[in-house]
Amino acid sequence: MMEDIETEITTAESNRTPESIRPRWGRIIAWLSVAALLALLFFGLLRTQQGPIGVGQKAPDFTFTSFDGKTYALSELGGKVVLVNFWASWCKPCEQEAGDLELAWRAYQTRGDVVFLGLAWTDTERKSLEYLEKFDITYPNGPDLGTRISQTYRTTGVPETYIIDRNGILRSVKLSPFLSLDEIKASIDPLLNE
Amino acid sequence: MPVGSLFLRGLSKKVWVSSLIYLILMLLIFFSTVNAQELTPNAPSDNEVNAIAKQLYCPVCENTPLDVCPTQACSEWRELIREKLASGWDESQIKAYFVEQFGDRVLATPPARGINWLVYIIPPLAFIFGGIVLFRAFRTWKKPAEMGDKNLAQPSSDEYINRLEEELRKL
Numbered sequence: 111m112m113e114d115i116e117t118e119i120t121t122a123e124s125n126r127t128p129e130s131i132r133p134r135w136g137r138i139i140a141w142l143s144v145a146a147l148l149a150l151l152f153f154g155l156l157r158t159q160q161g162p163i164g165v166g167q168k169a170p171d172f173t174f175t176s177f178d179g180k181t182y183a184l185s186e187l188g189g190k191v192v193l194v195n196f197w198a199s200w201c202k203p204c205e206q207e208a209g210d211l212e213l214a215w216r217a218y219q220t221r222g223d224v225v226f227l228g229l230a231w232t233d234t235e236r237k238s239l240e241y242l243e244k245f246d247i248t249y250p251n252g253p254d255l256g257t258r259i260s261q262t263y264r265t266t267g268v269p270e271t272y273i274i275d276r277n278g279i280l281r282s283v284k285l286s287p288f289l290s291l292d293e294i295k296a297s298i299d300p301l302l303n304e
Numbered sequence: 305m306p307v308g309s310l311f312l313r314g315l316s317k318k319v320w321v322s323s324l325i326y327l328i329l330m331l332l333i334f335f336s337t338v339n340a341q342e343l344t345p346n347a348p349s350d351n352e353v354n355a356i357a358k359q360l361y362c363p364v365c366e367n368t369p370l371d372v373c374p375t376q377a378c379s380e381w382r383e384l385i386r387e388k389l390a391s392g393w394d395e396s397q398i399k400a401y402f403v404e405q406f407g408d409r410v411l412a413t414p415p416a417r418g419i420n421w422l423v424y425i426i427p428p429l430a431f432i433f434g435g436i437v438l439f440r441a442f443r444t445w446k447k448p449a450e451m452g453d454k455n456l457a458q459p460s461s462d463e464y465i466n467r468l469e470e471e472l473r474k475l
Binding site: 140147150198199200232233234236237253255256257258261 | 363364375376377380381383384403404405406407408409419422426433
C-alpha cells in the first residue's frame with residue numbers, strides 16, 4: 111500500500127509542468143539578489159568600521175603632485191624612511207606639530223635617506239600655501255586630491271602621521287600631533303639603524 | 305553782548321564743527337564704497353554663493369550642507385565658491401572642482417557610476433518586486449477560499465488526493 115503511494119508521489123513529481131518549476135527559479139534569483147545586497151552592505155560596513163591600516167603591513171602606494179608641481183610616488187622612495195603627514199590649514203592641532211616637523215626635516219634632510227611628505231587634507235590651496243609659509247615648511251607638500259590617499263590609508267582625521275621603513279613597511283602611526291621634536295626623532299631614529 | 309547771544313554763537317560753532325566732521329565721514333564712506341564696487345564689479349552675492357553651497361556638503365563634517373555649516377573650514381570653502389564665481393566659473397564647473405579636490409562625498413547626490421548605480425537601481429527594482437510579491441500573495445490568498453467552498457460542495461477531482469484520503473481512512 112505504502113509502495114503504491116510512493117509510486118504515485120514520484121509520478122506526481124515527474125508530471126510537474128515547467129510552469130510549476132519556473133517560480134522556484136524566481137525565488138532563487140530573488141534570494142541570491144538579497145544575499146548579494148547583504149554581502150555588499152556587510153563589506154561596506156566592514157570597510158568603514160576599519161581603523162587606519164595596521165602597523166607591520168605594506169604601506170599602500172600613492173602618487174601626489176606637490177604645490178610646486180613636482181610628482182612624488184611612494185614606490186620610488188624605496189630604501190628611504192618616509193614620514194607621511196596628513197594636515198589641514200584649518201586644523202589647530204596640526205599647528206602644534208608643524209614647527210617640530212619642520213625642525214625634524216631640517217635635521218634629517220642632509221642624510222638623504224629620510225623623506226618627509228605632507229598631504230593637505232580637504233583644504234583650499236590658498237590657505238594651504240599660507241599655512242606652509244606661516245610655519246616655514248620646506249619639505250614637499252601637496253593636496254590629497256579627491257581625498258584618495260587618505261581613503262587608502264583609512265585616516266580618521268588630521269593630523270595623522272605614518273612612518274614607513276626602508277622596505278615600505280608601515281612601522282608607526284600617530285593619530286594625534288607630535289608633542290615634541292624628540293618624539294618625532296624617537297619614531298624615526300630606530301628605523302635608520304636597521 | 306548779551307549772554308544769550310554768546311551761548312547761541314558757541315552752540316552754533318559746535319554744531320557746525322560736528323556737521324563738518326559728519327559730512328567728511330559720509331563722503332569717505334561713500335567714496336570707499338564706490339571704489340570697492342568699481343574694483344569688484346562682478347562680486348557674487350551671498351545668495352549666489354549659497355545657491356551652490358547648499359548643493360555641496362562639508363567634506364569634513366557629517367551630513368552638513370556647506371551653506372549652513374558653521375566651521376572655519378566651511379567658511380573658507382564658501383569663500384572659494386565666491387572666488388570661483390567671481391572668476392566666471394559656472395555651477396557645474398565649481399561642483400566638478402570640489403569633487404576633484406575633496407571627492408564624491410561633497411555631492412548631495414552620488415554620481416551615477418560604478419557601485420553608485422545600485423543607489424538608483426535597487427529602490428525601483430525593490431518597489432517593482434514588492435508589487436509582484438503582493439500581487440501573487442493576493443491571488444494565492446483568494447484561491448484557497450474558493451477551493452475550500454468547492455471542496456465542501458463536491459469531492460476533489462484530483463485522483464491522487466482522493467486515493468490518499470481513502471487510504472488514510474483505511475488506516
